[in-house]
Structure formats: structure tokens, C-alpha cells
Amino acid sequence: MKRTAHSRVLILLVSHLGGFSLANPSAAQESPGVTLQALPLEVDLNLDGRILEESWFSAVPITDFTQQEPVEGGVPSEETEIRVLFD
Incomplete structure (x- = not known):
């Protein structure tokens, strides 16, 4: 059963x-096939909402986003940037 x-x-x-x-x-x-580059952490991060650690500046940002709503594929109304680090 x-x-x-x-x-x-x-x-x-x-x-x-x-x-x-x-x-x-x-x-x-x-989809253009965006490649994300994640870098290893060299020092501990302080997750306080401020990006002050040098590790953040060495991470390669992704900024070429498009929106899904209200117009699919349109230019976003807000600037967005993503950086990825790992430990």
C-alpha cells in the first residue's frame, strides 16, 4: 500500500x-548563462549589514539582472548586486 x-x-x-x-x-x-565566482573567506566576517571587510571587495559582483514582473526581461527598478564568499 x-x-x-x-x-x-x-x-x-x-x-x-x-x-x-x-x-x-x-x-x-x-538565459545568457551567467557564471558565478565564489571566493573562499580569508578572515571572519562581521554580519552587521555593513560591507567593510576586504573580502567583500575582492569578490566578483553579479549585476546584470532582469526583472520577472511586471515586465518579464525588463530592466529592474532597483540596482542589485550579489557577491558570494564561502568558508
């Missing part, structure tokens, strides 16, 4: 994921 229930859940999940990718096939084709 449990095996049948698990099989049904798996089938439903796979069918919904497949339908999602077919619903918007152009989204995958339009």
Missing part, C-alpha cells in the same frame, strides 16, 4: 515538473 502511494506521488511530481518546463520553453533559451 505504501509503495503504491509513493509511486503515485513520484509520478505526479515528475509530471508537474515536466509540464512546467514545457509551459515556458523560451525562458531556458533566452
Whole structure:
């Protein structure tokens, strides 16, 4: 009984994921393929909302975002920058 229930859940999940990718096939084709570079931490960070540590400035920022709503692919109304570090 449990095996049948698990099989049904798996089938439903796979069918919904497949339908999602077919619903918007152009989204995958339009993506430019951004590469993210994550750098290792050299010193501990103080997570206080201020970016003062030198490690943040050595991390390569990603800034070329587009919005999804209200206009898909439009220029964002706010400037956004992401930098990734890991320990």
C-alpha cells in the first residue's frame, strides 16, 4: 500500500515538473548563462549589514539582472548586486 502511494506521488511530481518546463520553453533559451565566482573567506566576517571587510571587495559582483514582473526581461527598478564568499 505504501509503495503504491509513493509511486503515485513520484509520478505526479515528475509530471508537474515536466509540464512546467514545457509551459515556458523560451525562458531556458533566452538565459545568457551567467557564471558565478565564489571566493573562499580569508578572515571572519562581521554580519552587521555593513560591507567593510576586504573580502567583500575582492569578490566578483553579479549585476546584470532582469526583472520577472511586471515586465518579464525588463530592466529592474532597483540596482542589485550579489557577491558570494564561502568558508
